Amino acid sequence: MFQSRPCIANYRGITGQPKRGVQSVGKSTQDWIQRVRARGRQLESLDDQSFRASAARCRDRIRVRDDAVVLDNTIESFALTGEALRRTTGMSYYDVQLCGGFVLAAGTIAEIQTGEGKTITTALPTVLHAWSGRGVHVATTNDYLSSRDHDELKPVYDMLGFSVGLLQPQGPVEEKIEAYACDITYGPGYEFGFDFLKDQLAIRSRHQTRLGERFLRSLQGIDSHEATPAQRGHAFAIIDEADSVLIDEATTPLILAGGKSSAATSPALYQFARRISLDLSEDDDYIIDPIKRTIRLTPDGWKRIHQRFDSRPPGQLARPWSQLIENALRAERILQCDVDYVVQEGQVMIVDPNTGRIHDERKWSSGLHQAVEAKEQVEMTDENETHARITRQRYIGFYDGVAGLTGTASDSESELREFYRLPVVRIETNKPCVRQHLPLRCFDSCRNKFDAIADDAAGRSRRGQPVLIGTGTIQESKLLSRRLSEQGISHVVLNGLQDDEEASIVRRAGVSGAVTVATNMAGRGTDIKPDAGALAAGGLHVAAASMHACQRVDRQLAGRAARQGDPGSCQFYAAADDELIQSRGPDLAAEMIASAGPTGECRKDFSVALRRIQRQAEADALVQRQRMVAHDDWMESVQSSLARRA
Numbered sequence: 001m002f003q004s005r006p007c008i009a010n011y012r013g014i015t016g017q018p019k020r021g022v023q024s025v026g027k028s029t030q031d032w033i034q035r036v037r038a039r040g041r042q043l044e045s046l047d048d049q050s051f052r053a054s055a056a057r058c059r060d061r062i063r064v065r066d067d068a069v070v071l072d073n074t075i076e077s078f079a080l081t082g083e084a085l086r087r088t089t090g091m092s093y094y095d096v097q098l099c100g101g102f103v104l105a106a107g108t109i110a111e112i113q114t115g116e117g118k119t120i121t122t123a124l125p126t127v128l129h130a131w132s133g134r135g136v137h138v139a140t141t142n143d144y145l146s147s148r149d150h151d152e153l154k155p156v157y158d159m160l161g162f163s164v165g166l167l168q169p170q171g172p173v174e175e176k177i178e179a180y181a182c183d184i185t186y187g188p189g190y191e192f193g194f195d196f197l198k199d200q201l202a203i204r205s206r207h208q209t210r211l212g213e214r215f216l217r218s219l220q221g222i223d224s225h226e227a228t229p230a231q232r233g234h235a236f237a238i239i240d241e242a243d244s245v246l247i248d249e250a251t252t253p254l255i256l257a258g259g260k261s262s263a264a265t266s267p268a269l270y271q272f273a274r275r276i277s278l279d280l281s282e283d284d285d286y287i288i289d290p291i292k293r294t295i296r297l298t299p300d301g302w303k304r305i306h307q308r309f310d311s312r313p314p315g316q317l318a319r320p321w322s323q324l325i326e327n328a329l330r331a332e333r334i335l336q337c338d339v340d341y342v343v344q345e346g347q348v349m350i351v352d353p354n355t356g357r358i359h360d361e362r363k364w365s366s367g368l369h370q371a372v373e374a375k376e377q378v379e380m381t382d383e384n385e386t387h388a389r390i391t392r393q394r395y396i397g398f399y400d401g402v403a404g405l406t407g408t409a410s411d412s413e414s415e416l417r418e419f420y421r422l423p424v425v426r427i428e429t430n431k432p433c434v435r436q437h438l439p440l441r442c443f444d445s446c447r448n449k450f451d452a453i454a455d456d457a458a459g460r461s462r463r464g465q466p467v468l469i470g471t472g473t474i475q476e477s478k479l480l481s482r483r484l485s486e487q488g489i490s491h492v493v494l495n496g497l498q499d500d501e502e503a504s505i506v507r508r509a510g511v512s513g514a515v516t517v518a519t520n521m522a523g524r525g526t527d528i529k530p531d532a533g534a535l536a537a538g539g540l541h542v543a544a545a546s547m548h549a550c551q552r553v554d555r556q557l558a559g560r561a562a563r564q565g566d567p568g569s570c571q572f573y574a575a576a577d578d579e580l581i582q583s584r585g586p587d588l589a590a591e592m593i594a595s596a597g598p599t600g601e602c603r604k605d606f607s608v609a610l611r612r613i614q615r616q617a618e619a620d621a622l623v624q625r626q627r628m629v630a631h632d633d634w635m636e637s638v639q640s641s642l643a644r645r646a
């Protein structure tokens, strides 16, 4: 798709051109590692002042815009980064981390298993590309991780003489400009995209302001940042949790909206639509597609809603009446509180299904958000006007170089190659992973499943083993928490609703005997360190309360246990009334009910059937992304042909 991006992945045989299949790093890297280590030993003997002077010399050599020169200084740069890491944190890079750094520097996706130390590995390519002075963007999947990684690595960058910025989501433009002016900028992936859109609007508004007016305003010092783009270019991006940022989040475009839309309708009309929708009946008047999560009116339903509308229209229509009704039905019948959204302080806030995070800045479009507000009887907000939109796939294409890391890339190898021209390279683990995967347990109902999870957690906790119970939704986390409380099991909940700080909950989750119930907020990127008592009791145990529609998300959750060669275990649970099974595998649900026993022991083919369901869901999501990208390409070509004609 992005033929224009120069591919620097062909560096010294470490990686090849983006070819099919997952590559592995071979023995050819050993020589490099020895050279980095030898240079590192020389640097180790320097005092801080001489060490900083070596870093400054490296900067002077590389401060050019030529990829070849940047890459020719890899050994020096990696040795400097390794030494800065040792001096500031006491850690030394493992050989496999240096390998990971090499393939990342060359512009690939490195598949580095969970818990292998991706955070510090990111510093290697970041520093190498930051020497050029063109700015490196380090993106991750949420603001907790970007702030954590920024704080952890800032001393390393400081020692090497780099400035580092952190993007505060929705922060003021002055702060954004400052953060982007730094050599290295950390932030959530979506924030970089939104800032790009805001910059485009700023540039557009500058073109629309007359030159004389602009000059006068600048003389008066008014709104000096009003039309100043925050980003200063797109030289190199390093994306942590790359499959989350580039695939899961990339199913919908980034949309910048604000102001009142011309299609906004009076609040009374949303309420009226809701009342009518409550009188309609499924199958006769509307049909629900549980897989696509859509609603379609039948001809009878269509007739009925128009009869009702003719009788008493409470306001002027700015969008089709049927759409208002479909939105009301979707809000009522499909979107669930504590699953798809939460209501906090009188506001409807969307929950990200992949990360479990609550986003107060996001809104559903085309009147759906208002339909949910009408359902929840909260104050109605205005529908917003769309100002700008971009797909992640297109935004990433603006970077001259891109690299990414994740523990779960190989499943998405073809998509990463097709949409982003990024090959996947698998890096070995430092120590063998000894995670124990316990057999799937299946139940006839969620109620029995929750009881079994609570019993198991209680037993493990008593033996001193910490347990992380991963839930698919906030609702599930609340139900499990209630069940644990009923059994007198002390536990902590992490689902975005609690007041406790996320970082401190994660810190306590590895204490011997601790029980933590968490949504996907803790399922990716979090580093739960088991203490000595916990390790002696078998390390962290992960109980996955239900399976996600995407297997990568499940693998990430399991990856919270048994990191860095530590002991640990995981077990998945399923129930016939789990939403994924209900919507996509009714036959499997029936078999589960028929064969479920009290211990949850189940037939081996149930795991295979569940994996098949996940594969179907993943294929559907891929089709959605392919359609979105094709539509985006089409819009782009229409716009450029209109621009050519104008």
Ligand SMILES: Nc1ncnc2c1ncn2[C@@H]1O[C@H](COP(=O)(O)OP(=O)(O)OP(=O)(O)O)[C@@H](O)[C@H]1O
Residues within 6 Å of the ligand: 091, 092, 093, 094, 097, 112, 113, 114, 115, 116, 117, 118, 119, 120, 406, 407, 524, 525, 526, 527, 529, 559, 560, 563, 564
């Ligand atoms: N070279 C090293 N020496 C000592 N400890 C290390 C080293 N590399 C990583 N670690 C430790 O390993 C733990 C896991 O690191 P980190 O969270 O970066 O892993 P990760 O690969 O990002 O995991 P995930 O895929 O779950 O995000 C951290 O506690 C980190 O301090």
